[in-house]
Amino acid sequence: MATTLFRETRARAFEQVLGAAPEAVERAVIQRELVGEPSLEAVLANLAALLDVGKLEALRILGVSRSRKSRNPKMDVELLDRAYAALNLYARVASILGTEQAPPWFKTPKRALAGARPIDLLETRVGLAKLAGMVTALEDGAYL
16 A cells, blocks of 8 residues: 555645645644644635535534534644544545546445445544445455
8 A cells, every 4th residue: 555656645635635744644643733733624625625525525524513613613633633534545545546536436326335425434433444445445456
């Protein structure tokens, strides 16, 4: 998985959405700190642009309610952790299918997911684990 293409795709995605390198984000999450001062609004807009979805979909991916966004418009470590997981999966898919084909892949229902869209599974840890398995199968050459 640690190919040059994956590393480059991952670095670009993290920089685009969070304004930081993946390693810095990982370190920050482990140390329960924020990296830089990204605003929730900026992260949502950047994540929505990367995945070609609306801001409401980006809110769901990060597990943020609209009321929470209004009350506390700042990033926290939990949101950074969720963004980290989603961006890692995105980078894995994009390094296989390309950055143009990754967003449609996430938005298209899959038989292997009982008709669910991969993007809908980004909301939970169970869904993330299921997607990680699917992406591993893609990396191994499966057509999903």
